[in-house]
Amino acid sequence: MSLALLVPPTPMINYFGYLFDGANWTFGGDSSIPDRLLQHIFYTLAALLIGALIALPIGLLIGHTGKGAFIAIGLGNLGRSLPTFGLVLLLVTMFGVYIWPVLLALVVLAIPPVLAQTYAGIRSVDPAAVDAAVGMGMRPLQVLFQAEVPMALPLIISGLRSALLQVTATATIAAYASFGGLGRLLIDGLNRNQYDQVLAGAILVALLAIVLDYLSAAIERAVVSPGVRQRSTRRRTRASTQTPAQEGAVSSR
């Protein structure tokens, strides 16, 4: 039964036809919203995971030893200025219309924010606490995981969260290169001049992004120790530099 019956009959009903059409909400078939949704989520999380697996250890290493800082900061800046759309299309044009070039692009885009913020996080740790940890007799790995990482966690997670948004958004655009996901609705709708499909896609993608962001915020609250949480308005930020959290939190989408 079509949900369209529940919507008041105004001209606007045309826009929401696709969204409320029950046929689009079944699995299988080529206009399946759940399929696209799962696809989108799957590749987003996969790219994030792979990117994090690469960027986290490197970021921790650079932050802990202090060597190679220019890599972390430089890559962070590079990642921000790299046009995401261009990268996806470049790789697909080079390697063909498959999933793996898109996934590669997504992974490449996930790395800079995670790397930059992990590095910033470790650098932001109170040196007195690290001195105390070493002086008390913790071995290097214990210092890293029992002292530095928990203290750096807010920034590290902010890097992961901005990478998540970045990848979600880029996966949307990748539909142009025949990638699946919810972006498919947008692209197909545009091609066929079916604005209700486009709108359905836009609303769903926006909702997905918001929900993912909200969930990651909840995870952050659960994982970060109450003693370390940043309190933005009460703490005075130094006027000379942007707080690293805010810088890293911006990514292209």
Add this chain to the structure above:
Amino acid sequence: MITFDQVTKAFPGGTVAVDDLTLELPTGQITVFVGPSGCGKTTSLRMINRTIEPTSGTIAIDGEDVSTQDAALLRRKIGYVIQHAGLFPHRTIIDNIATVPLLNGVNKKQAREEAMQLLARVGLDESLARRYPSQLSGGQQQRVGVARALAADPPVMLMDEPFSAVDPIVRDGLQKEFLRLQAELGKTIAFVTHDIDEAIKLGDTVAIFRVGGHLAQVGTPQQLLDDPADEFVADFIGRDRGFRGLSFVGADKLEVEPVASYVDGGGARLVLDDDGRPLGWSVDGSPSPQPLAGTFTTQDNLRLVTDLAISSPAGVAVRVDVSGVADGVVPHEAIARHLTELRRESKR
């Protein structure tokens, strides 16, 4: 006992932070390293637990060369207290204190119970146990830092300017608590400060360092005050050496005159309450007495007595017994007489 044997620390740029240091820190006592910036006192301290490694020379704790031991295990046997406490913000107070025992494999419940006892020992309320460092004041954090250093009951403690980052009133309280703790525990302590008054107040032995990492003088606070080795030391110790030295002379042998001589009679009168406790001085018959600057007991020192005598309108310091009842007075001529007597005795 901690021994430094011809220890030198030269940094790659050429700076010599510590130059051929030979020094003994007696067991169970507080040895203070003091000196101006750049004199090598902190570097020397950190070479004891190997957070800095010497370029040459040996450091030994109870005869064992520290460089032969596993650095991490060595440090777990040495308490380490630093200037801004360096507490872990992500752990509760109780877990902060229990850090070293947990590292050593003690089970969590037991470690936490022992930590609670330490919390009480450093004078903190147990309601603070589950809070986080950011919720505590600077002075409280510093106490937690000390508790944390004591957790594994190490025989040796290193303290690097532990009381410098708090305000003077809090610092005074912390110093008194620290001396009380040390009286109970008797640890071998190496203490770094840039404040000569703190060194004199706390140290059993004081080692004054000169810029460039040389020892200028080592001795008890009294020795340093009475007999500075050279101009640098005299300058560093500062003015009023003689007067400050009086804080090491006890008031117990001071002769007192009876209280009655100042209760009646003209001039300034000592006003007592019904139990005999001093209320103040009544000058020229005025009805409300001026309050006393303070009183002293036989446990106090001559410096306090002199100050009290000077600030009293009658030129007299009032002694009280343990219950606060006035049991003697000391005019400042008596103090001068006492000092002359002491000088005569010391010359014999």
Add this chain to the structure above:
Amino acid sequence: MITYVRNNYPDIVSDLVQHLWLALIPVALGALLALPIGYLAVRKGRRLYQPIINVGAILYSIPSLALFLMIPVIIGVGYLSPLNVLIGLTLYSMALLTRTVADALVSVEGEATQAAAAMGYRPIAQLVGVELPMAAPVLFAGLRVATVANISLVSVGALVGAGGLGNLFTGGFQLGFIEPIIVGIVLSMLLAALCDVALVLLQRQLTPWTRTGARA
């Protein structure tokens, strides 16, 4: 590559120009709009801070294409108009810069502003004459981030008919040539770098007091 550039020079330049104004106008507009909102968030009681920041965060988490395509419903323009890109990017810039302005104003609270108030500065004059200049480093940092982000996002506009250099991406993809795509990426990054440098120079011009004193 060189031959490609030589042959298509006029198209590339027009794409570049379109890219520039599609990226920069929203930043300027967004900054102008963010000033009063950021001010409200921190100066009229802190209760407004969290809600405003939250709205900004939600807005900012929406992927660009989705935002560009939702706007036509709301304002009734066709969905292939550059206006969508302009409005969308303005919204993004606003979301980002409101937070920047709010945090900047919080960071300059302190002795200087108390002194200014005690000297008799009225709020607006104090804002313009004291607080904003002091907050300039933070503000410029935010502007730089917003500008670079926008430059990257404009290319997505190619899908709604207003993409600047993004047209090179779609063109290259459709024809199977990587040259246009590479040219587009390089130019986009160069543009970002140039704008960044320009902003830094502007900042130095406007805040001469930050140039000295570092030698102290």
